[in-house]
Amino acid sequence: MKPRRKIALLTSCPETGHGRRIMYGLTAQCKKYNYDLAVFCALSALNTAMEDYTLGEKNIFNLPNFDLLDGVIVDTAPLLDGHGTEHLDVIYNMLKEKCSKPVVALDMPIHDIPLIQNENEEVLREIVRHVVNVHGKRKVCVISGARDNFAGRFRLETYVDELEKLGIDVPEEYRIYSDFWYTGGSKIGQDMVDGKIPLPEAVVCGNDYLAIGLIYRLTKNGIKVPDDVIVMGYEASEEGAGYDISVSSYEVNDALSAANCVDYLRQRIDPGLDIDPYTTTPHLCPGMSCGCQPDYARSVKAIHDHLYFTCPNYADEDIKDNVDIGLLMESYISEEFTASETIADCIRNINLKTYLIFPFLNFYLCLKEDWMDVRNDITVGYPDKMKIVAVNTTVHELYFHDDEHSIVFDTSLMIPRLYDNNDEEPSVYYFAPIHFSCNTLGYAVLQRSLDDKHTPNLVFRNWIRFVNNALEMARAKQRLLTMSVRDEMTGAFNRRGMYIEVEKMLEECSDGDNVFVCVIDMDRLKFINDNYGHHEGDFGIKTVSNAGFAVTGKDEIFVRAGGDEFYIIGVGDYSAESGKDRIKEFNIAIQRLTDKARKPYPITASVGTALRKAEKNINLEDLISKADEEMYQHKAAKKVQRVS
Known part of the structure; x- marks a missing residue:
């Protein structure tokens, strides 16, 4: 396909x-x-x-x-x-x-x-024709967006050009660049109130937001719209339709412009295939601001669409x-x-x-x-x-x-x-x-x-x-949960996390399962701290931790019990050989990491293990103590080796 x-x-x-x-x-x-x-x-x-x-x-x-x-x-x-x-x-x-x-x-x-x-030039001209031909206004002010804004410049120039074609001269004081927002219309309205801009018969705005801002400022100062001056908007926005004095406006032909974009691309990605042009006819959406009979149904819909219904x-x-x-x-x-x-x-x-x-x-x-x-x-x-x-x-x-x-x-x-x-x-x-x-x-x-x-x-x-x-x-x-159950330095579980996880393990254990504990204690941490600094001691702790993580099974947990002591704990099918195998795996892992680190001091740890039948009321601390005893036996043996 x-x-x-x-x-x-x-x-x-x-x-x-x-x-x-x-x-x-x-x-x-x-x-x-x-x-x-x-x-x-x-x-x-x-x-x-x-x-x-x-x-x-x-x-x-x-x-x-x-x-x-x-x-x-x-x-x-x-x-x-x-x-x-x-x-x-x-x-x-x-x-x-x-x-x-x-x-x-x-x-x-x-x-x-x-x-x-955009295909809106004819729409813009129709707004001007409505003001002049329907309402008979000739003293017309046009306001739009910023001069350096393409749309702002295009709309104002089109308004002025159509007025001139209808025989109406537009003085510079009635060609006003502002912005496309309420504030722009409000400022121009205040200038009209203050006499800085003579009040025209009609104002044609670059969009509805300008029109709303203008109407607000004029009416707040006693100038009646549309009795004293009519105001036309552009874009037929919901805000304009729902305003206190609804804005007379024309629909924008954006849909046609967008459709033309698709047609443009079709000619390039599917050359030779037919183009089916989009057709639409923008029309006047009459409001109260120009004096025409308002489209009340449109205003009601705009208001309805913006209401907050607490009981729909x-x-x-x-x-x-x-x-x-x-x-x-x-x-x-x-x-x-x-x-x-x-x-x-x-x-x-x-x-x-x-x-x-x-x-x-x-x-x-x-x-x-x-x-x-x-x-x-x-x-x-x-x-x-x-x-x-x-x-x-x-x-x-x-x-x-x-x-x-x-x-x-x-x-x-x-x-x-x-x-x-x-x-x-x-x-x-x-x-x-x-x-x-x-x-x-x-x-x-x-x-x-x-x-x-x-x-x-x-x-x-x-x-x-x-x-x-x-x-x-x-x-x-x-x-927050991680901080409460994990050690920040190593990412291993802390004691609180250990108890939570072991409880979950025991709840899911099967008959015949054993609890396995492996205690790992770093060797000669004080020696490293005293001779190479605590930052090197921290490096050693992290190295031991990384070795411990490396030999922790996917159904087991790795715990930092405190300082330089770590646990591996699991519940499952463990035997007496499991402890011996784990010690060998750990020694290989830490030797590999030590060789890679190339530090001027050895990084080693002593390890002990213990095993007991899994029971929900098992004394975990007692089992850890048993593994601890074996660990200290191995640590003592290392000391004897160093002395001899």
């Missing part, structure tokens, strides 16, 4: 209106052409003040293996860092170094990567496909995750809560094999191997959250199922970073049908945040 083509999208903040719109275009075209879509998305904005958190988010862009993908789309707008291009530059350099497949930029240019510009209608058959932030929070997900007592409980609880991110075909939680070990934390890239620790599905029988069924795979595959071609229909795979602060733990993969119009939203982003915190809490608990 010929492998299905796979298109990658690099983006961030998929929950935004822009993110949803481009997914409509991408999924529609991929569905037509039988392409899989792999979306590598940072879930938060990349200009957040939490730099370490941003570092953890953007590491997801180090995951794609471009050799296994057929084309790449870079969604440039959400990857901008405020006014700068730092993150885009990093992605550009990565693509230049690692990607030999066709790459296309969406919406805004990124160096020499081919650009599919659980009888609603569609509720599982429309989980809102209220249902997420009222699920007590944070409390349940935090209450996880063990690593296994944590992974299990995460998987059980995946119903909160329905709908999906499959969900995969992929973590580093050593994600619990803080000594191996990484901030950039991923290890060669990853482990699928949990799977939930709605389409097949593969479901697990236990270590027994976990799947280790080459990270280069990203997710094995992406390449098995078992799915009859193409899918979209959302890859989201799993991390705590800047420390990468792994990633989650959400597989959905291309027909599914749900995109990662506010619920998914916060669900992932809860998962991140839960995994870090599990790591913290494990560290």
Whole structure:
């Protein structure tokens, strides 16, 4: 079977209106052409003040293996860092170094990567025509994003050009570059209130956020919208629809631009095959801000989608496909995750809560094999191997959250199922970073049908945040547990850990089993400390420990009893010969390590063993004392040898 083509999208903040719109275009075209879509998305904005958190988010862009993908789309707008291009530059350099497949930029240019510009020029011109031809306004102010921002400059220049075509001159004081956020509109509104900018008849804004900020500041100071001045937005955002004075706005044609990106790649990866163009017709979404009859149904939906429902209608058959932030929070997900007592409980609880991110075909939680070990934390890239620790599905029988069924795979595959071609229909795979602060733990993969119009939203982003915190809490608990049962210097069990583990061994023992104890005590530690320093004494202790670990069986435990004394303890099929054999094995192991170390002093240890029938009420200390006696006999014999 010929492998299905796979298109990658690099983006961030998929929950935004822009993110949803481009997914409509991408999924529609991929569905037509039988392409899989792999979306590598940072879930938060990349200009957040939490730099370490941003570092953890953007590491997801180090995951794609471009050799296994057929084309790449870079969604440039959400990857901008405020006014700068730092993150885009990093992605550009990565693509230049690692990607030999066709790459296309969406919406805004990124160096020499081919650009599919947005198809919104006609929409921008229609906004101006609405102001002039429908409302008869001629004293028009246009405001947009920063001058050095491609979209900011393009939108303002298009507005001005259309006004001039309609015979309206726009003075410099009405051509205002700001930013694309509420604060920009609010500042311009205050300038109008203060008379620094003469109040126009109409203001055409570069997006809805500017419009909301402007309306807020004007109305707060007694200037009525739309009676005194009409305001037009752009992008038809939910925030604009749900604002007190709903913003009249036009839909953005992002879906068409995104679809054109897929068509561009198709011409290069499947030359000669038909192109089926995407069609859409953006339209006015009337609000209160321009004086038209508002679309109240749209405003009500926007408000509904942002409400926090504490008592949702659980009888609603569609509720599982429309989980809102209220249902997420009222699920007590944070409390349940935090209450996880063990690593296994944590992974299990995460998987059980995946119903909160329905709908999906499959969900995969992929973590580093050593994600619990803080000594191996990484901030950039991923290890060669990853482990699928949990799977939930709605389409097949593969479901697990236990270590027994976990799947280790080459990270280069990203997710094995992406390449098995078992799915009859193409899918979209959302890859989201799993991390705590800047420390990468792994990633989650959400597989959905291309027909599914749900995109990662506010619920998914916060669900992932809860998962991140839960995994870090599990790591913290494990560290505390390790500190309570392990020796920090050697990693061996301490006495507390010894009693806990031996109790488990005795509970699982069989009739006829014996308890085996081997006591190891380093020779002449004081001599090494006094003559070579305590750091060399510590080296000797670690060498003895390493030799002890080397001869400890997989069903046995290795214990640092204190100072330079260690135990090997096991419960099972041991005989009188077991002790003699173990002493020989240890002597060989420590001799090998000593020879390798080439120290000016010998590193040796005396060893004694003891054996007793396994019983749940066995006196372990008595058995250790018996092994201790044999150990001291061997130590005394060595002293006699040295003297003689």
